[in-house]
Amino acid sequence: xxxxxxxxxxxxxxxxxxxxxxxxxxxxxxxxxxxxxxxxxxxxxxxxxxxxxxxxxxxxxxxxxxxxxxxxxxxxxxxxxxxxxxxxxxxxxxxxxxxxxxxxxxxxxxxxxxxxxxxxxxxxxxxxxxxxxxxxxxxxxxxxxxxxxxxxxxxxxxxxxxxxxxxxxxxxxxxxxxxxxxxxxxxxxxxxxxxxxxxxxxxxxxxxxxxxxxxxxxxxxxxxxxxxxxxxxxxxxx
Numbered sequence: 244x245x246x247x248x249x250x251x252x253x254x255x256x257x258x259x260x261x262x263x264x265x266x267x268x269x270x271x272x273x274x275x276x277x278x279x280x281x282x283x284x285x286x287x288x289x290x291x292x293x294x295x296x297x298x299x300x301x302x303x304x305x306x307x308x309x310x311x312x313x314x315x316x317x318x319x320x321x322x323x324x325x326x327x328x329x330x331x332x333x334x335x336x337x338x339x340x341x342x343x344x345x346x347x348x349x350x351x352x353x354x355x356x357x358x359x360x361x362x363x364x365x366x367x368x369x370x371x372x373x374x375x376x377x378x379x380x381x382x383x384x385x386x387x388x389x390x391x392x393x394x395x396x397x398x399x400x401x402x403x404x405x406x407x408x409x410x411x412x413x414x415x416x417x418x419x420x421x422x423x424x425x426x427x428x429x430x431x432x433x434x435x436x437x438x439x440x441x442x443x444x445x446x447x448x449x450x451x452x453x454x455x456x457x458x459x460x461x462x463x464x465x466x467x468x469x470x471x472x473x474x475x476x477x478x479x480x481x
Contacts, residue, residue, distance in 0.1 A: 244286060247300060249341040256334055258302040259286060261293035262347055270352040270480035271342040272297040273335065273368075273375075275361030277450070278319055280310035284455040285358075292356075295473045297480075298348045302338045304331055304364075323360060327393045331364055336372035343374055352376060352480040356472065357383060359450060362412075363398055369409060370401040377479035379410045379472045382417055382449050385424040399424070402431040408438040410475045412468050414447030414461075442471065 247260045259281070263269050272292050276285040281303045289299035304326075305311070311322045335355070343350035354377040357365030362383025369378035387397040409432070413425050425441060432439045444451060444467070450459035452468055 251337040257306045261289040261299045267347040268349045271348040272299045273355040274301045275357030277359035280305045300342045335368040339374045354476045370404040381412045403435045405437045408479045411441045413443045417449045
């Protein structure tokens with residue numbers, strides 16, 4: 244795994260890349276971690292996607308301020324509320340451009356995936372960033388309680404602008420994402436003629452794929468979701 248950086252708006256944006264074995268070029272995949280930022284778990288996830296054939300780029304969206312220390316859910320929600328969406332989405336657009344220029348990457352085959360907060364931003368980037376050809380969002384939150392200067396539009400607000408095929412992976416028992424929000428997303432995407440698939444896993448809560456968290460990990464759902472994500476990305480990036 245190697246470091247890959249780019250500069251945007253005077254800031255150095257860091258990240259790490261996992262490369263498949265063999266001779267490229269390969270499809271590229273941006274990987275967005277959850278609210279706690281880049282960790283060993285997401286380096287491992289990138290390695291799994293690399294083994295499946297993608298040059299996988301884990302982007303550190305906290306390159307400017309450093310990863311947060313989140314001691315409880317109140318701190319998590321406060322941190323999320325303070326993140327400026329326009330900056331994050333501009334950084335992700337920069338990451339897509341940087342990855343497309345990588346010598347081992349097919350520049351016309353850039354996908355994006357993310358988990359929790361990263362899943363939210365993966366969907367939002369698929370609606371706003373040029374050059375993204377497929378999106379897989381893992382239990383990404385969909386609705387803002389209110390909008391403001393930092394959060395001008397929720398994922399549901401942006402969904403009519405979706406510009407690539409989309410796969411959403413959700414848990415039926417996710418306390419952070421009501422099934423009504425998932426159904427609202429389904430309705431919006433269908434009404435606007437988007438290419439999409441939504442998979443809802445029974446008995447799964449938030450972060451069901453995170454095998455570094457025994458309190459949330461659901462092996463059966465995770466075992467179905469990963470190959471489903473890989474197939475979806477390969478179908479649309481091949």
